[in-house]
Amino acid sequence: MPDRSPQHTDQPLASATQPTAAREEVPASSGRGTALRQAQDGPQTAPPRGGDAQRCGGEHCDLLVIGSGAGGLSAAVTAAHLGLKVIVAEKDPQVGGTTAWSGGWMWLPRNPLAVEAGIHEPIEEPLAYLRHELGERFDEARARAFLDAAPQMVQFFRSQTALRFIDGNAIPDFHGRTPHASLGGRSLCAAPFDGRRLGPRIAELKPPLPETTLWGMGIASGAELRHFFNALRKPASFWTVTKLVLSHWKDLLIHRRGMRLVNGNALVAALAASAFEAGVDIRTRSPARKLLRDGERVTGAVLTTPDGPVEVHARRGVLLACGGFPHDDARKAALLPHAPTGKEHHSAASRGNTGDGLRLGETAGGQVATGGLQAAALAPVSLVPRADGSFAHFPHLIERGKPGLIAVTRRGQRFTNEADPYHDFMQGLLAALPAGEPVQAWLVCDHAFMRHYGLGAAKPAPMPLGPMLANGYVKTGRTLAELARVCGIDADALTQTVRRYNTMALKGQDADFTKGETPYNRMQGDAPFAAERGWPNACMGPLERGPFYAVRVVAGSLGTFAGLRTNAHAQVLDPQGQPIPGLYAGGNDMDSMMAGHYPSGGITLGPAMVFGWLAAHHMATPATADAASPSSGRHQKPGEAGSAVSLDGTSPHPH
Numbered sequence: 244m245p246d247r248s249p250q251h252t253d254q255p256l257a258s259a260t261q262p263t264a265a266r267e268e269v270p271a272s273s274g275r276g277t278a279l280r281q282a283q284d285g286p287q288t289a290p291p292r293g294g295d296a297q298r299c300g301g302e303h304c305d306l307l308v309i310g311s312g313a314g315g316l317s318a319a320v321t322a323a324h325l326g327l328k329v330i331v332a333e334k335d336p337q338v339g340g341t342t343a344w345s346g347g348w349m350w351l352p353r354n355p356l357a358v359e360a361g362i363h364e365p366i367e368e369p370l371a372y373l374r375h376e377l378g379e380r381f382d383e384a385r386a387r388a389f390l391d392a393a394p395q396m397v398q399f400f401r402s403q404t405a406l407r408f409i410d411g412n413a414i415p416d417f418h419g420r421t422p423h424a425s426l427g428g429r430s431l432c433a434a435p436f437d438g439r440r441l442g443p444r445i446a447e448l449k450p451p452l453p454e455t456t457l458w459g460m461g462i463a464s465g466a467e468l469r470h471f472f473n474a475l476r477k478p479a480s481f482w483t484v485t486k487l488v489l490s491h492w493k494d495l496l497i498h499r500r501g502m503r504l505v506n507g508n509a510l511v512a513a514l515a516a517s518a519f520e521a522g523v524d525i526r527t528r529s530p531a532r533k534l535l536r537d538g539e540r541v542t543g544a545v546l547t548t549p550d551g552p553v554e555v556h557a558r559r560g561v562l563l564a565c566g567g568f569p570h571d572d573a574r575k576a577a578l579l580p581h582a583p584t585g586k587e588h589h590s591a592a593s594r595g596n597t598g599d600g601l602r603l604g605e606t607a608g609g610q611v612a613t614g615g616l617q618a619a620a621l622a623p624v625s626l627v628p629r630a631d632g633s634f635a636h637f638p639h640l641i642e643r644g645k646p647g648l649i650a651v652t653r654r655g656q657r658f659t660n661e662a663d664p665y666h667d668f669m670q671g672l673l674a675a676l677p678a679g680e681p682v683q684a685w686l687v688c689d690h691a692f693m694r695h696y697g698l699g700a701a702k703p704a705p706m707p708l709g710p711m712l713a714n715g716y717v718k719t720g721r722t723l724a725e726l727a728r729v730c731g732i733d734a735d736a737l738t739q740t741v742r743r744y745n746t747m748a749l750k751g752q753d754a755d756f757t758k759g760e761t762p763y764n765r766m767q768g769d770a771p772f773a774a775e776r777g778w779p780n781a782c783m784g785p786l787e788r789g790p791f792y793a794v795r796v797v798a799g800s801l802g803t804f805a806g807l808r809t810n811a812h813a814q815v816l817d818p819q820g821q822p823i824p825g826l827y828a829g830g831n832d833m834d835s836m837m838a839g840h841y842p843s844g845g846i847t848l849g850p851a852m853v854f855g856w857l858a859a860h861h862m863a864t865p866a867t868a869d870a871a872s873p874s875s876g877r878h879q880k881p882g883e884a885g886s887a888v889s890l891d892g893t894s895p896h897p898h
């Protein structure tokens with residue numbers, strides 16, 4: 244196999260961690276001078292579409308990013324800070340993809356916020372955790388690349404861009420029984436972001452998924468969410484919620500949308516603001532339809548824009564970040580055994596994520612990896628009727644672990660630990676169902692639970708429950724037997740299951756599925772409320788007084804895991820394992836380094852941010868520039884890399 248990698252040189256390039264003003268000036272022909280001027284001159288408007296650009300054979304940049312979620316924007320912002328001229332093409336009318344709907348949590352072990360709080364751990368600790376979790380699928384090269392770069396990526400973004408983080412120092416890994424699991428310090432969330440910083444361009448930001456908001460207001464996880472649950476029980480919570488709601492209504496009046504952005508919406512807003520400020524040219528309604536190639540090298544893409552097709556030529560590389568294949572029925576049918584036609588899998592991911600990136604990558608010789616344990620980040624999803632006749636896909640991430648809820652199949656039996664992570668919950672359901680049976684279960688609770696925590700898209704008191712009963716989303720019965728009949732569940736079995744569960748809940752021990760025994764379970768529970776009621780287990784309370792309620796959940800996901808095979812620089816690999824020159828993948832277009840496992844919260848957004856940062860550094864190396872130059876005849880051995888200098892003067896590239 245010919246060696247097609249670019250030549251390694253040891254000349255440092257401007258670091259993405261250096262302030263813009265301190266960066267070296269470079270010849271405009273490299274593209275870096277242009278970007279540097281753009282960054283210094285402030286935000287740029289997009290160059291005219293079509294027109295001259297089209298007449299002279301398209302437009303030119305250093306990096307073309309396809310997709311504007313975390314995977315794409317991390318690379319775009321980093322590359323712009325490294326002096327590259329960057330264009331981001333987005334298919335949707337707004338920026339942000341699934342990332343804008345997400346919790347915004349990123350698994351980033353050894354991050355600076357943890358270190359500053361005194362949580363120090365050697366790289367071997369998270370590595371060992373991953374090794375235990377992933378078993379034979381553990382890819383040490385990529386895991387080390389990720390863990391090496393994660394702290395540098397965080398330091399770059401928090402010191403050089405608009406993105407700020409809040410710590411996850413009390414957030415445990417998912418599987419507390421696995422050796423080297425952490426009790427906290429391995430994750431971060433995007434800090435709340437003031438949407439006014441985006442100015443009129445806030446209109447380009449995708450709002451949160453409406454069903455997960457209160458009148459369009461996102462609710463941050465953790466303390467803020469607890470205030471909402473306790474709003475009718477505790478004066479301090481009532482006051483906090485009242486202030487948040489009043490401020491949101493004020494924003495609605497003035498700006499016609501909420502401006503206090505939280506979770507994944509804050510992440511995208513901060514990344515988009517950083518991109519605009521660094522001169523990145525983001526184009527919405529511009530899906531990439533085809534890759535341009537010069538021999539084996541990928542040199543750009545054809546975008547379908549509102550003004551017609553435009554060829555964008557990218558000197559250093561094209562990064563595919565289209566968010567995987569959550570809405571590509573053909574690929575779902577091929578890779579998800581529980582979805583024989585693809586339609587049986589109802590992903591909560593953004594609807595524009597129809598597998599374009601994977602298909603584009605394949606046209607250039609890339610391969611979609613199929614060896615993972617699961618091809619998607621599974622989650623139970625309920626189908627929420629909307630006024631226009633469509634259904635929102637609501638992922639059940641929060642209420643399953645609270646005391647007073649159980650999940651049963653149509654046989655009326657529990658099948659797993661309801662407080663376990665969503666991916667595990669779904670694996671438990673898939674394992675419990677006979678082959679060929681539709682993948683569905685019911686989350687069941689009593690009236691007190693429903694009004695305290697809500698159930699899926701049905702919100703707690705004082706929000707009215709009536710509309711969700713009227714549209715059939717929530718099923719109800721005065722007794723468990725009546726509820727069972729409405730849902731098509733075995734009534735005797737459900738009654739017996741609840742009786743047994745209630746006994747276990749009062750003892751605080753789940754003899755069937757050990758609910759409440761891991762740190763993650765307990766975090767998902769509600770220890771103060773359980774204690775008030777005299778329930779010894781933070782995740783277990785009896786289902787006592789009717790009316791009882793149920794919501795049906797089906798197979799879904801937060802996104803997909805199977806993606807284009809890449810190396811530690813995020814370069815897409817051909818079937819022989821060689822990098823395809825000029826082609827990179829990010830976010831869920833990249834095969835997940837977790838190989839279908841789900842060891843902790845944030846394991847898609849964390850790697851999306853880190854590998855985007857790594858890809859940008861790789862593209863910015865002189866070696867990559869040389870290789871991209873038509874006059875260059877130099878080659879690099881596989882595994883060699885360029886040498887962009889990073890935060891602490893070390894190479895950001897893995898070894």
Ligand SMILES: Cc1cc2nc3c(=O)[nH]c(=O)nc-3n(C[C@H](O)[C@H](O)[C@H](O)COP(=O)(O)OP(=O)(O)OC[C@H]3O[C@@H](n4cnc5c(N)ncnc54)[C@H](O)[C@@H]3O)c2cc1C
Nearest residue numbers: 310312314334340341342346348531566595830831845848
């Ligand atoms: C409710 C919810 C909560 C979640 N919470 C978390 C969390 O806290 N932590 C975590 O790690 N993960 C979380 N996830 C999963 C996470 O959001 C996704 O895995 C992640 O956002 C994927 O990022 P991405 O950049 O690959 O794709 P996206 O953010 O989906 O962006 C892809 C973009 O590409 C665009 N696109 C598609 N095709 C084209 C094309 N041909 N041309 C141009 N653009 C195109 C899409 O329109 C989209 O905007 C959550 C998911 C959901 C649904």
